[in-house]
Amino acid sequence: MQTDPNPxxxxxxxxxSDSTESTQSASPFPDxxxxxxxxxxxxxxxxxxxxxxxxxxxxxxxWTRTKLFIGNCYSVSPEIxxxxxxxxxxxxxxxxxxxxxFNLVPQNWGADVHYWLVMFAKVYPFLxxxxxxxxxxxxxxxxxxxxxxxxFRALSLMSCDGFSTDGLKSVATHCRNLTxxxxxxxxxxxxxxxxxxxxxxxxxxxxxxxxxxxxxxVNFDALERLVSRCKSLRVLKxxxxxxLDQLQRLLLRAPQLMELGTGSFQQELLPGQFGDLESAFxxxxxxxxxxxxxxxxxxxxxxxxxxxxxxTFLNLSYAALRSVExxxxxxxxxxxxxxxxxxTVEDKGLEAVGSSCPLLEELRxxxxxxxDQQLHRGVTELGFVAVSRGCSKxxxxxxxxxxxxxxxxxxxxxxxxxxxxxxxxIMNPGRPDYLTNEPMDEAFGAVVKTCTKLQxxxxxxxxxxxxxxxxxxxxxxxxxxxxxxxxxxxxGMQCVLEGCPKLRKLEIRDCPFGNAALLSxxxxxxxxxxxxxxxxxxxxxxxQQLAREMPRLNVEVMKDKESDDSQADKVYVYRSVAGxxxxxxxxxxxx
Amino acid sequence: MEEMExxxxxxxxxxxxxxxxxxxxxxxxxxDRLMKKKRCFDETFEEIKNVQVPRTLPLLDHIxxxxxxxxxxxxxxxxxxxxxICHHYHHNSxxxxxxxxxxxxxxxxxxxxxxxxxxxxxxxxxxxxxxRKVDLSRHHSYQTLIDxxxxxxxxxxxxxxxxxxxxxxxDWLLAGDMPWG
Numbered sequence: 001m002q003t004d005p006n007p008x009x010x011x012x013x014x015x016x017s018d019s020t021e022s023t024q025s026a027s028p029f030p031d032x033x034x035x036x037x038x039x040x041x042x043x044x045x046x047x048x049x050x051x052x053x054x055x056x057x058x059x060x061x062x063w064t065r066t067k068l069f070i071g072n073c074y075s076v077s078p079e080i081x082x083x084x085x086x087x088x089x090x091x092x093x094x095x096x097x098x099x100x101x102f103n104l105v106p107q108n109w110g111a112d113v114h115y116w117l118v119m120f121a122k123v124y125p126f127l128x129x130x131x132x133x134x135x136x137x138x139x140x141x142x143x144x145x146x147x148x149x150x151x152f153r154a155l156s157l158m159s160c161d162g163f164s165t166d167g168l169k170s171v172a173t174h175c176r177n178l179t180x181x182x183x184x185x186x187x188x189x190x191x192x193x194x195x196x197x198x199x200x201x202x203x204x205x206x207x208x209x210x211x212x213x214x215x216x217x218v219n220f221d222a223l224e225r226l227v228s229r230c231k232s233l234r235v236l237k238x239x240x241x242x243x244l245d246q247l248q249r250l251l252l253r254a255p256q257l258m259e260l261g262t263g264s265f266q267q268e269l270l271p272g273q274f275g276d277l278e279s280a281f282x283x284x285x286x287x288x289x290x291x292x293x294x295x296x297x298x299x300x301x302x303x304x305x306x307x308x309x310x311x312t313f314l315n316l317s318y319a320a321l322r323s324v325e326x327x328x329x330x331x332x333x334x335x336x337x338x339x340x341x342x343x344t345v346e347d348k349g350l351e352a353v354g355s356s357c358p359l360l361e362e363l364r365x366x367x368x369x370x371x372d373q374q375l376h377r378g379v380t381e382l383g384f385v386a387v388s389r390g391c392s393k394x395x396x397x398x399x400x401x402x403x404x405x406x407x408x409x410x411x412x413x414x415x416x417x418x419x420x421x422x423x424x425x426i427m428n429p430g431r432p433d434y435l436t437n438e439p440m441d442e443a444f445g446a447v448v449k450t451c452t453k454l455q456x457x458x459x460x461x462x463x464x465x466x467x468x469x470x471x472x473x474x475x476x477x478x479x480x481x482x483x484x485x486x487x488x489x490x491x492g493m494q495c496v497l498e499g500c501p502k503l504r505k506l507e508i509r510d511c512p513f514g515n516a517a518l519l520s521x522x523x524x525x526x527x528x529x530x531x532x533x534x535x536x537x538x539x540x541x542x543x544q545q546l547a548r549e550m551p552r553l554n555v556e557v558m559k560d561k562e563s564d565d566s567q568a569d570k571v572y573v574y575r576s577v578a579g580x581x582x583x584x585x586x587x588x589x590x591x
Numbered sequence: 592m593e594e595m596e597x598x599x600x601x602x603x604x605x606x607x608x609x610x611x612x613x614x615x616x617x618x619x620x621x622x623d624r625l626m627k628k629k630r631c632f633d634e635t636f637e638e639i640k641n642v643q644v645p646r647t648l649p650l651l652d653h654i655x656x657x658x659x660x661x662x663x664x665x666x667x668x669x670x671x672x673x674x675x676i677c678h679h680y681h682h683n684s685x686x687x688x689x690x691x692x693x694x695x696x697x698x699x700x701x702x703x704x705x706x707x708x709x710x711x712x713x714x715x716x717x718x719x720x721x722x723r724k725v726d727l728s729r730h731h732s733y734q735t736l737i738d739x740x741x742x743x744x745x746x747x748x749x750x751x752x753x754x755x756x757x758x759x760x761x762d763w764l765l766a767g768d769m770p771w772g
Contacts, residue, residue: 102665159670185672213672318676368677370667400667427667484666509665 039064066090071529073111073135074554077578078119090129090154091120097532097572098482099507100134101159104534104570106558108585112136112162114144115583121148129154129180136160142167146174154180154208164189165214172198179232180208193218193241196226204229210237212261212292217241228253234286237261240294245273251280260284262292265300265319274303282306291315291340298325308332315340317366327352338362343369343378343400350383354390362396363387370400370427381408388415395453396421403434404461409443419451423458429485429510432462439463445470448478458482468492472499480505493517497524507532515542518571522546525553530574538568540591546573547591554580555591 038060041047044067051061067090070076081088095111113135120127127149137160145152152175165188171181172195196211196218206226211218218241227233233254238247242263251257269277277300281287287307296319308314311333317340321329326345330336336357341349343365353360365379381404388394394416404426413419424443432439440461448454448470455477459467463486471478472495479502487493493513496503497520505528514537525531525546540557547555558570580590669677 099665101670102668103671104665159672185670187671187675317673366673367667367669370669370674370677400669425667429663429666482668484668510663 034060035064042067044069063087068092070094072574072576073113073116074578074581075529075574075576078116080578082119082123086123088120088124089126090131091116091124091127092131092133093135094133095135097507097530098134098505099509099532099534104509106587109588110136110581110583110585112138112141112583114138114141117141117144117148125149126151128152129156131156131158132160133158134160136162137167138162139164139167139170143170146170151177153177153205154182156180156182156184157186158182158184160186161188165191165193165195165216168195169198172196173200176200176203177205178203179205181206182208182210182235183213184210186213188214190214190216192216197222199226201225202229204231206230207232208235209233210235210261212237212239214239215241220246224249224253230254231256233257235259235289237291238263240264243267244269244277244300248273248277248280251284255280255283256286257284258286259289259313260287260291261315262290263294265293265296269300274300278303278306285310287311289313289315291318293319295319296321298322301325301329304329305332309335311336313338316345317342317364320344320368321349322346323348323352330356333357334359336360338396340364340366343367345379346377347379347383347386350379351386354386354388357391359393360387360391361393363391363394364396364398365400366398367400367427376402378402381405384408385411385415388412392416393418395419398423398425398458400425400427402427403431404440404443405433405435406438406440406442406446407433407435409440410446413446413450417450418453419447420453421456422447422451422454423456423482424460425458426461429460430462431460439466441466441470445474448474452477454478456480459486460484461486464488465492465495468495472496475500477502479503481507483508483511485510487511487513490514490517490520494520497521503527504529506530508534508536510535512537515539518542519546522549525550525573526575528575530572532570532572534570536571538571539566540568540589541566543568543571544591552576556581556584557589557591558587559589 034056038047038050038057041050041061041064047061047065051058062084063086065085066087068081068085068088069092070081071094073093073095093113093116095113096105096109099105100109111134113132121144125148128151130145130152131154135157137157142163145155147170155171155175155178168181168183171178193214193216199206199222203226207230209226209230216239218239220242223238223242224246227236227250234257236250236254236257237259238250238261240263242250244263244265244267247262251260281303284307287310290304290307290311290313293316298321301321308329309332312335314333314336316326320342322344323346326341326349330339330349330352334356337359339353339357339360339362341364350365353363365383367378369375369377379399379401381401384397384399384401384404385408388411392415395418397419398421401424404424409424426440433443440459441464443461444457444459444463444467447457452474454475457471457475457478457480459482465488468487468491471481475481478500481496481500481503483506490513493508493511494517496506497517503524509532511533513533517536518533518538519542521531543555543557547553552575554572554574554576556572557568558572559567560569563569581588584590
């Protein structure tokens with residue numbers, strides 16, 4: 001549905017916020033017309049704007065909102081949400097700060113979905129969708145989910161923890177109308193694959209099934225029967241336990257698939273089986289996304305060639321392909337928009353991308369060997385430049401490398417000025433331009449000056465305050481900034497806080513930013529979702545001051561065991577209408 | 592708490608006979624360059640091969656120190672799911688080392704940057720699926736280490752094993768040549 005930027009005004013025309021009660025409708029129910037119009041609004045931003053117009057509009061909006069998006073589960077409480085929005089059918093909740101992905105947040109920090117689910121069970125019996133990211137989810141919570149919502153359809157768990165395959169059993173057993181079960185990047189207690197066999201024999205509504213993150217073997221017969229029954233299945237991502245010949249049988253059952261995650265791509269196949277697999281793939285005319293390919297050996301890559309022409313997203317980030325075999329494969333993928341690879345493909349492989357994928361918009365290059373202190377293989381600045389030359393539509397990059405130059409980055413952004421997401425990780429902390437030995441300031445200066453649409457930036461390498469002066473001065477659309485081992489003084493962080501009007505998320509680690517920097521953002525933090533600062537030079541006293549002066553911010557500090565009493569080793573600041581957390585564990589100090 | 596993960600590997604002498612170089616698990620060119628600088632495993636164990644001890648299988652310890660620079664937690668910024676894959680990838684197809692360090696295995700709520708005193712070493716025996724872990728910091732001599740390893744692999748035939756390892760420079764050394772420490 002299109003969002004209507006100019007919704008028709010109701011007969012009680014919106015007036016300024018000073019209008020008296022008598023000119024506004026006293027009824028708690030919205031005007032029919034306004035309600036109908038507002039029900040077309042899907043964007044949260046639009047809905048927020050609408051709700052601020054006047055009381056009538058606020059009411060109309062809250063009665064017509066069905067999708068709830070909460071970017072920080074602690075910014076609001078289940079009670080507040082339940083009171084304001086009576087008709088929610090879809091909830092997205094995000095929990096822990098992003099640096100928890102890198103083990104910077106201890107276990108049992110929080111973001112448990114349980115109390116939310118208890119509330120939802122009470123007030124949203126018609127809940128259909130739940131999407132969680134970086135939340136803790138227990139088996140008990142999954143049990144509630146499975147049994148309290150008869151119409152429940154879609155469950156998506158990304159980077160979540162705390163549950164086991166027992167919880168999945170509950171979901172499979174009880175959710176009669178399930179269309180989506182999507183588990184990503186999730187490290188759970190995988191007792192066995194028996195959960196998959198819990199889908200009833202007459203159950204056939206799945207459209208999305210992703211269990212690639214799970215390790216244990218599922219009952220293949222049960223899976224095959226399930227796939228046959230689910231005629232609307234469009235996304236199937238299996239785990240490593242599924243072999244090539246099993247995959248072939250699944251593809252025969254589901255040639256309509258649009259997204260496929262294969263299992264292990266390494267098996268001794270008989271010649272006949274090879275041909276079967278090849279034709280199974282070529283029969284999948286709707287395939288747009290391909291992932292998995294664990295342990296793929298180059299011998300079997302050709303079975304994919306027929307399916308490659310229609311691919312728009314190829315995720316090879318679990319497959320350690322080398323440049324030649326990768327180059328051969330990528331030549332068959334002219335329609336790629338998104339590509340994820342391991343750096344084993346090296347610069348040569350990226351050159352092949354540049355020449356084969358003119359429509360490429362997103363590239364992510366992950367390190368196969370991120371802790372290799374000696375060889376530093378992988379990709380260099382040359383590969384990145386090569387892609388930028390061939391792919392002018394590139395706007396999203398995540399690039400892990402060991403060396404970079406200012407000149408290369410300048411060339412890259414000249415070739416691709418439309419970057420919205422520029423995430424460069426030079427894996428040696430504080431590494432300068434390896435040719436000139438200068439800081440990488442000019443590189444990121446070029447990025448922010450040229451890429452006016454930049455929304456997300458991750459910086460790395462040796463950086464002085466100059467980088468942050470550039471960012472503050474030019475990155476006017478920047479919403480998310482990640483900084484590590486960079487900067488020279490408080491001035492750096494201050495420039496960013498003062499200069500980036502759209503900044504929502506700022507995450508900093510191991511930088512020489514201290515109290516003055518922290519406190520310079522006093523008024524800014526309420527306009528942001530959150531600030532994370534770890535291993536910087538911030539003291540508890542400064543955090544206390546921040547907490548005192550800004551009561552609508554939650555200021556949380558975690559200390560490392562060996563630091564002295566005054567240091568605030570990890571600081572997490574976020575706006576909240578719910579007040580301080582009530583579930584903070586002992587190691588989280590709320591100031 | 593940090594764990595420094597080292598990886599030990601046990602290989603069969605028959606592999607030695609074929610000029611098996613522990614490092615060369617694949618045919619990658621780049622490794623050849625580096626391997627030529629290292630004393631080939633064969634040379635090191637010449638004397639052992641010539642000893643007429645039936646079924647004597649050297650215990651090969653392929654230790655590759657995988658300590659991060661400055662013991663940095665959470666760097667490079669790769670999530671634990673992907674780290675598992677890196678680990679798996681190396682385990683199967685590369686030289687069998689370069690295990691990611693501390694934070695992959697630290698699930699004890701620490702997350703902080705402080706060092707611990709433990710030095711965990713993963714021991715893998717060729718042909719045996721399950722690796723064992725031993726904490727080097729608990730041992731003060733090669734003998735106690737060997738005894739512990741023997742006990743851990745009690746199910747397998749470990750008689751007559753010798754301990755060998757590859758140091759940071761890539762040289763093969765027999766345990767006991769250098770003093771413990």
